[in-house]
Amino acid sequence: MRSWLIVLMFSAILLTTPLVYAAKAVAPIKGTAEGSAISGEAILEESEGGINLDVKVQNVPAGKHGFHIHEKGDCGDTGKAAGGHYNPDNVTHGLVTKDGLQHAHAGDFGNIEIGTDGTGTLKAFIPGLTLTGEKYNVTGKAVILHEREDDFGQPTGNAGGRIGCGVIILSVDK
């Protein structure tokens, strides 16, 4: 009788665990130029139907800087190795939080505004993106901090060079 209860309890725990578990990833951001003092962190957390994004950067020139997810998880060659924008549906450039996945690249996060102290933050919820799902999975891709402002022009926002970069890595802690 008792062992039945234990089996039942274990089953209940196993069944409910996936609902509680939320995948989390971190992209440690570093300056791409040699000797660059740029640093920061992008934290991505799976939430119901999307990802919560929380970015902090330091030692960046004041003003607006484009911030996107690029296709490849490689920050080499001053960020060029990260390839083009992550654009799984081959759509036009935009702002994904406003235009949605049909009218913006999945990693079109717009701009981070940097203050005179060289720091800036960006927080957003991006519906549809995942860290563990089959579609719109951004794990293993790279976040790129651009030299200039993303003006939302085509094809990629005219944001210039890539001054900061970090690869999105799933973190083990839950």
Ligand SMILES: [Cu+2]
């Ligand atoms: Cu970009």
